Amino acid sequence: MKLETRKMMKTQSAKAKGRKLQQWFTKLLIEVLGLDKEDMESRPMGSQGEDIIMGKQSRERFPYSIECKNQEAVNVWKAYAQAEENCKGYEPLVVIKRNRSKPLVLVDAEHFVGLFADNREDEEELLKQQEALSRMEEEEQLGKDIYSFKYFNGEEDA
16 A cells, blocks of 8 residues: 655745746736736735735726636635635636646636627627728718719819
């Protein structure tokens, strides 16, 4: 029979690991979404509330309350409940990561699907706007063509 021995990570190391994930996600938001780094702060480990504090400008662009968990075994239900407790009316979002794995994000399923419904509505509105612009351009071109026809046939003075 083989005994499994696990080393317990020191509290300081565990907090450093969590801080590293918070800083990574903050940097990702800044680089990909163009958020202002002065408008965001990775909260010190052990503090109450959400893990990444965002100012008004960042919150308007990314309206989520973020909880980060950098652990080998994460209870996603507890992590999500913690994010909900700290969300202050924003959508809870949990970033999870373990060693040698890429970070993942956990959000409410209905909210996730709703993101695509919103995009579809935006795309449909954009398409309507593009069609209206095309019709206006066609009408403008038709007006120019009629004027040119009349001018070249001597029906209208230039």
